[in-house]
Amino acid sequence: MKKNTTPQNVSRPVRTCIGCLTKKNKSGLFRFVLLADGSVTLDREQKHPGRGAYVCPDLNCLEIAIKKNQFARVFRQKILNSSLKLLKTEFTECLKTKSEL
Template sequence: MPRVKKVPLRKCVGCQNMFEKRGLLRVVLTPEGSIELDDTGKRNGRGAYLCRNADCLKQARKRKALERAFKQSISSQVYEQLEQKLGTYVQKD
């Protein structure tokens, strides 16, 4: 019987749906305290996942999902930076 490799799933903090890990963007709280998009998915720090959809970021902001995930408040400047970077990721795909 052939072995079936499990595909890691993660939940989007915006829409609360489960997706393959590779299809999501990882937002990471680095040990230095900055919040950034993680291109590789392997950076050190606490991570939260978002769909490649600007609406999910808006929902996450409205429900303060990233603030709960990182257990700290997030400034509006960080959300604006995430929106700009998310726009470049969506355009690439």
């Protein structure tokens, strides 16, 4: 059997949603990053350096991710509860603006 290797020159980054665990094109997912104070924030520009967590543009996926402590797993540390609450608000806002475009 031939191994399915991705050519290195082709840039088609695929990431896994930490909610539904579906692999998707990176550009179709929302990126979250960890800040120095232990909070997680939505990286709208997808330019923040460091490790990122990816979630589908779907509030359900974010809720699953929070429920399953996926952010803590990805960032390997405890995430502030207050920041997770804020995250939902930010996420919902961003979904709204996206659908208005």
